[in-house]
Amino acid sequence: MAICFSGKAQQLPEKQQMLQQLRLANHYFMEKWPDAGKTIVTNRERPANIWTRAVYYEGLMALYEIDRSQRYIDYAHQWGEKHQWLPARERFTRNADNQCCGQTYIDLYRISKQPIQIAGIKANIDAMLETDRANDWTWIDALQMAMPVMVKLGVTYSDSRYFEKMYAMYHHTKYQEGGHGLYNAEDNLWWRDKDFVHPYTEPNGEDCYWSRGNGWVVSALVRVLNELPDTDPHYNEYKQDLLNMLAALAPLQRADGFWNVSLHDPEHFGGKETTGTALFVYGMAWAINRGLVDAAVYLPVINKAWHALTTEALHKNGFLGYVQGTGKEPKDGQPVTHTSMPDFEDYGLGCFLLAGVEVYQLKR
Template identity: 65%
Template sequence: TLRSTQFNICTGISAWAVNTPQIDDWTWIDAIQMGMPALVKLSVTTGDARYAEKAYDMYTWTRNVLAGGLYNSKDALWWRDADFVPPYKEPNGRDCYWSRGNGWVVAALVRVLDELPADAPHRSEYERDLKDMCAALVKCQREDGFWNVSLHDASNFGGKELTGTSLFVYGMAWGVRNGLLDRDKYMPVIVKAWNAMVNDAVHDNGYLGYVQGTGKEPKDGQPVAYDSKPDFDDYGTGCFLLAGTEVYKL
């Protein structure tokens, strides 16, 4: 009964979204993960293609239209929201690509691809974005296996950070397991990151270190350290477990 009630509530909310014209709700990239997988899941579950089409329309608006598009196809990474689109720059003069924000997009693409049939409209576009993002992220990995909170500026609160790293591992491991990413290229990246997460971030009692708290950019929730206590860390556990499930399946 509870599951049925939850489904009906989700269907009702999503039906409202489908039957209204606006597609400009996802004004920050975290929202892609919050909204797109649910709409696609409803489309697959109900057989109503409108949910998936609305998800695509909203995704492409955020990707290509908002502030000129929050996705920079040149770097294959995303600006977190309109505040970070150039001329905004990091201290080293490069664009600001926030780690966890890009991680949410990776997770959204994985969850959508996990649901969509092989011949679904737009699947190839989602696959291309995930592949391009993962290729770009390989170039940003730190020597110790983690990713910095600012993917192109190690000088701006650089250091180990668990949530973005976990989401990247989740996406890459899923991609390898499903034949989307080359195993020989990505397995060393995945193994290096996973070993760093387990060996450097997990406390003896299971507490997770190096979790950046709530925010939208590198400076938020600092300092991020082994023994720091973020203002909200539940998503840190969730991100870590997502990565773990896919590494386990590999």
């Protein structure tokens, strides 16, 4: 696909300035939530290891890769310890959202080798391996929440059963869920769940492709490919799915650098949005860093998006604006503005940190 861009190209800031931007956003959050075990209260009370907080810790562990502060590890360890290193809500769960915290538990286990850190999430996923059921991931967000847990366990224990189960579940979501699967190979984008499969359309008659939902798929594929051996029989399918998505997403970028919440209907709650934008940047920068895409094509997209995120979304105190609240479609969490407070702040920051770390590591 030929991708054309117009207007003056933005340049990435110096690496030290980027690091300060990431530290600023993270510091704001850590200061606001000093107790990593404190429950989250919105419309009701929830444990602090639900998926929203787990995505933040994904970002924090990424930040640790470029900013080796023991404070980050201590904060993540406190989080795991206060939740007994267990999945959210129940010890044995098939719900991907409740398993997401396992990504950070496994990362911490790899650092300190304390068996308790990995035992709970391993037992949970092992119970899934014992069944033939593969239809749990009925919404695309689930791919980001659970696929990296499985690939990390497979790599940690050199056990391909985790890879096989992961693909069986991915295959169901992609090709079977909702009748014919949630992936539209014509547009190389994903419907969020069966409620949005054709004939459902947006007000302009286009398919409904939710920005953050597609961002979750990008993140899932990045985090799987980052660990999965390239000898795995499904490695190339994951890689091609990611590359196809990135090629489809680049031309949909807004002139201001963000992406709309509805990717094919810019008028349906159109406007700047941080989470989908950050996740697309994460995937594009990761792909450049691994030599999978042409930097000349994607670097202008990344530059413009990162400039938008850091000059328009990032406040001087570290708060992130333009974060759409939880939900599953364009109308949820609206209005999304520079100063609007989402129902959960944590996952937006996680997306921002994941993106920033990959952009930081781009060769200038």
